[in-house]
Amino acid sequence: MFNSLSDRLTATFKNLRGKGRLTEADVDATVREIRRALLDADVAVPVVREFTARVRERALGAEVSGALNPSQQIVKIVNEELVEILGGETRRIRLAKTGPTIIMLAGLQGAGKTTLAGKLSRFLKAHGHSPMLVACDLQRPNAVTQLQVVGQRAGVPVFAPHPGATSAELDHPAGDPVAVARAGVEEAKRTLHDVVIVDTAGRLGVDAEMMEQARQIRRAIVPNEVLFVIDSMIGQDAVNTAMAFDEGVNFTGIVLSKLDGDARGGAALSVASVTGKPVMFASTGEGLDDFELFHPDRMASRILDMGDVLTLIEQAEKSWDKDEAARMAKKFADQEDFTLEDFLAQMQQIRNMGSMKKMLMMMPGAQNIRQQLEQFDEREIDRVEAIVRSMTPHERVSPKIINGSRRARIARGSGVHVSEVNGLLERFAQAQKMMKKMAAGGGMPGMPGLPGMGGGGARKGSKPAAKKKARSGNPAKAAQELKDAEARRAAGAKALPTGAAFGQQGGDFDPSQLNLPKGFDKFLGGSK
Secondary structure (H helix, E strand, C coil): CCHHHHHHHHHHHHCCCCCCCCCHHHHHHHHHHHHHHHHHCCCCHHHHHHHHHHHHHHHCCHHHHCCCCHHHHHHHHHHHHHHHHCCCCCCCCCCCCCCCEEEEEEEECCCCHHHHHHHHHHHHHHCCCCEEEEEECCCCCCHHHHHHHHHHHHCCCEECCCCCCCCCCCCCCCCCHHHHHHHHHHHHHHCCCCEEEEEECCECCCCHHHHHHHHHHHHHHCCCEEEEEEECCCCCHHHHHHHHHHHHHCCCEEEEECCCCCCCCHHHHHHHHHHCCCEEEEECCCCCCCEEECCHHHHHHHHCCCCCHHHHHHHHHHHCCHHHHHHHHHHHHCCCCCCHHHHHHHHHHHHHCCCHHHHHHCCCCHHHHHHHHHHCCCHHHHHHHHHHHCCCHHHHHCHHHCCHHHHHHHHHHHCCCHHHHHHHHHHHHHHHHHHHHHHCCCCCCCCCCCCCCCCCCCCCCCCCCCCCCCCCCCHHHHHHHHHHHHHHHHHHHHHCCCCCCCCCCCCCCCHHHCCCCCCHHHCCCCCC
């Protein structure tokens, strides 16, 4: 969605690198490029003017002139201002103190409200709630049937006492959506559902009659949240539409649908700033699980190509099998061989996290390799899995026994060429050697080892390790040397903080002692 904007901003910041100080002309040129990038992304003109004015004012202020690295300070300012126009902070659903929490969906027809109702219900169900969907879109043909199908896929009940329109000619009376909404809330109270999601009819443009219907539904059920669903690809018209709905139903939050599209994304940067209402959720794909809480700071980081590691961590926590992770950690610690069975299990763990392409795009600097990522074929993972599954259990544990005839059989069984089987086995052999070296304390080849895990191999120009001093042949002197060595080791252990190194014996590792991103401690065995 924001690829074009991200490319333009990244190129602008590259021009500032290496400058010891920024002149007013440098700042003006940078602000001018930022303005062009935002306008090209279909951001509303009033938002662009306000944004660039604040960036210029701060860039010419003392916070940049006194900075050691002015270009990095400019990036920091732009990042903070992006967070501000995206809403400032993460906003979650306000739950009702008593009775069910009522959420009403509103928006233009075709914005994706019905599908999003299913995604939202699935999201809330995964967080321990018991949602129910109410079908109040009685205008669009088969809208009620669509909601019932979506609800079934999400595993959420749907209250639909009226079938609604079944054809474009509206052969059946549309019914009373206000009465259906009111009855749906009563049904949720009776069946003890703690969240009610009301799907209303979409509007074609600013339809006064349909807007009045939405107002009547709002007055009848008094929702805790009114979510305005907007298509992220709508462009400049997003602001006018949002203002009309804000005036009509006074929505409390915004949901961005189709955020995975290839449009320029200006709606996401305009609506929150113009209406003053926060963006609460984002739909990022066609699947019911392609739905996430909207974090302005993380979205700003993605736009500036600084990655979104925290979202990656959350996805891993949600989908990762902790028992399998513990088994692999123990196997790694015991220096056991990494087999193709382990490789297959790890690959399945990664697939459970979702699209590999989406995950890689969340890494810092991913825009630099975006073309390669766009050419990445997700089916390649399926082919690799097919190759491994075509092997016998013994071949997966001992790949060295796989000779020419076995490779030909595996290739036929998986529907690939023998060369692909050869390539996989060669890459696996290299990975197995690397895993053995790391498990033995050598660190990554050619890289410094992790704390307590050694240096990762000799580097060019490095001095060889000092040879161990030979012990004296005199028994009494040798015993004293051994005693002194033990005393030195004991004193060194006391000087180190508990768990200060991965390879330290005794004591638990405490990730809080390392300067790691928030959330990584859970993967390193920390208890905090």
